[in-house]
Amino acid sequence: MKKILFVSSEAHPLIKTGGLADVAGSLPKALIELGQDIRLLIPYYQDLKTTEHIQYRCTIRINNCDVSLLETQLPNSNVTVWMVDYPLFFAISGNPYSDEYGQSRHNNAARFHLFCKVAVEIAMNRTYLDWKPDIVHCNDWQTGLIPALLTLEPHRPKSVFTIHNLAYQGLFPQAEYHNLNLPKQLWHADGLEFFDMLSFIKGGLVYADQITTVSPTYALEIQTTQFGYGLEGLLHHRQASLSGIINGIDTHVWNPNHDPCITQNYGIETLDKKILNKTALQQRLSLPVEANIPIFGIISRLVEQKGIDLILNCLDEMLNMPIQFVLLGSGNNEFEHRLQNLAHLYPQKISVTLAYDETLAHQIEAGVDIFLMPSRFEPCGLNQLYSQRYGTIPVVRTTGGLADTIVDTLPKSIADNTATGIAFHESSSGALIEAIKRAIVLFNHPTTWRNIQQNCMQKDFSWRNSAEQYLNIYNDMTY
Ligand code: ADP
Numbered sequence: 001m002k003k004i005l006f007v008s009s010e011a012h013p014l015i016k017t018g019g020l021a022d023v024a025g026s027l028p029k030a031l032i033e034l035g036q037d038i039r040l041l042i043p044y045y046q047d048l049k050t051t052e053h054i055q056y057r058c059t060i061r062i063n064n065c066d067v068s069l070l071e072t073q074l075p076n077s078n079v080t081v082w083m084v085d086y087p088l089f090f091a092i093s094g095n096p097y098s099d100e101y102g103q104s105r106h107n108n109a110a111r112f113h114l115f116c117k118v119a120v121e122i123a124m125n126r127t128y129l130d131w132k133p134d135i136v137h138c139n140d141w142q143t144g145l146i147p148a149l150l151t152l153e154p155h156r157p158k159s160v161f162t163i164h165n166l167a168y169q170g171l172f173p174q175a176e177y178h179n180l181n182l183p184k185q186l187w188h189a190d191g192l193e194f195f196d197m198l199s200f201i202k203g204g205l206v207y208a209d210q211i212t213t214v215s216p217t218y219a220l221e222i223q224t225t226q227f228g229y230g231l232e233g234l235l236h237h238r239q240a241s242l243s244g245i246i247n248g249i250d251t252h253v254w255n256p257n258h259d260p261c262i263t264q265n266y267g268i269e270t271l272d273k274k275i276l277n278k279t280a281l282q283q284r285l286s287l288p289v290e291a292n293i294p295i296f297g298i299i300s301r302l303v304e305q306k307g308i309d310l311i312l313n314c315l316d317e318m319l320n321m322p323i324q325f326v327l328l329g330s331g332n333n334e335f336e337h338r339l340q341n342l343a344h345l346y347p348q349k350i351s352v353t354l355a356y357d358e359t360l361a362h363q364i365e366a367g368v369d370i371f372l373m374p375s376r377f378e379p380c381g382l383n384q385l386y387s388q389r390y391g392t393i394p395v396v397r398t399t400g401g402l403a404d405t406i407v408d409t410l411p412k413s414i415a416d417n418t419a420t421g422i423a424f425h426e427s428s429s430g431a432l433i434e435a436i437k438r439a440i441v442l443f444n445h446p447t448t449w450r451n452i453q454q455n456c457m458q459k460d461f462s463w464r465n466s467a468e469q470y471l472n473i474y475n476d477m478t479y
Pocket of ligand 1: 017018019020022165299300301328329330355356357358361380381382383
């Protein structure tokens with residue numbers, strides 16, 4: 001049994017902005033089921049949603065600040081969560097990283113430096129928690145300083161750093177390095193410096209004993225100039241310690257057989273009932289109730305990464321086709337305005353909900369026929385996995401985890417019952433519209449469509465398989 005300190009800046013259902021939260025809320029549970037001793041460490045934000053009791057554990061002194069450590073349970077699990085309570089930094093409402101104008105919070109370097117220092121104190125068993133991990137598993141830039149600081153400690157635990165999205169790196173002006181009083185020996189081009197800036201993520205990429213990312217294809221992509229943001233050389237240099245493990249999904253939360261958010265539960269044997277969720281969704285979103293018109297859905301942060309502009313460029317042409325289009329998301333102002341305008345102009349065809357709404361997200365997965373993910377890059381992606389589980393056919397661009405989890409519908413994959421979606425390669429509206437047309441043609445062949453739905457619903461995306469791969473990495477590091 002390994003003792004693992006799992007450090008993340010968000011974890012579902014406590015606080016979530018994206019896929020990182022889904023992983024931090026599920027992987028620890030799966031590791032406990034494999035018999036491991038795991039503690040999850042997150043900041044104690046004001047908007048944290050918990051139904052569980054919160055208990056004070058101890059106070060530690062860091063950089064002349066008194067920081068409290070609180071303990072709770074991850075809801076519906078036996079995962080112990082430790083929370084870093086420092087109100088000046090974390091008792092804020094809204095997005096954990098950015099303000100109401102979408103700008104990074106001015107003190108992010110100080111906030112996540114403190115968070116990392118607390119993790120190091122726990123890792124070195126210098127708190128009253130009296131628990132020393134074998135492994136510290138860090139996630140994304142907010143935790144990047146932990147592997148770096150740990151290398152300065154004798155008898156330290158091993159570290160793993162997981163890249164959920166290399167586009168977010170925690171870059172700060174050099175002056176922050178001095179403000180934070182970071183050790184001089186870590187400031188160099190092969191350390192935390194990145195073109196005269198302080199790079200939090202380099203702390204993980206340079207110093208972690210093992211690096212993982214969330215799909216095998218993304219592990220290769222980030223070693224290229226197209227996806228590496230200037231870090232491709234470093235990642236290539238570390239390729240012997242770099243691997244890709246596809247994310248699992250929480251199969252209890254995302255289960256059409258028992259999902260409490262949807263109108264009608266259904267499964268592979270009762271797939272005919274899925275249509276009732278389509279009707280309910282059309283009613284909820286004031287779209288005409290039409291069974292035979294395919295509905296395309298998207299649930300996403302509205303950012304360039306996700307190919308929202310490609311979709312916007314296709315919508316004109318899509319409006320001439322017999323389809324409906326449903327979008328849930330928020331983000332970039334220009335995308336929001338353009339989408340809202342189209343929804344006002346074509347209320348019979350387009351529904352746009354600019355919000356973060358988990359219940360509606362489940363209803364869309366159950367109610368639409370086709371799910372669009374034309375991402376420019378996608379480290380893993382979760383919605384194509386949820387879609388498959390709900391018998392909703394994903395249309396994806398072949399990048400990162402999308403390439404690893406979808407089998408394109410071709411004569412061979414139809415014949416051997418492996419087809420699970422529609423894939424296209426080029427990042428362009430032209431390629432996307434061709435894929436959309438293919439989806440419409442297939443939708444109008446009910447027998448083939450049903451077979452693809454069943455292929456999707458049979459796939460196992462539970463965490464167990466992925467958790468076992470993480471466990472192998474932990475075991476190899478600490479035999
Ligand atoms: P990323 O982490 O890049 O945003 P992922 O596909 O890995 O993308 O994870 C996104 C997660 O956030 C999914 O669980 C998705 O359903 C959810 N999500 C994104 N936007 C919304 C929204 N507006 N409302 C509800 N859930 C959302």
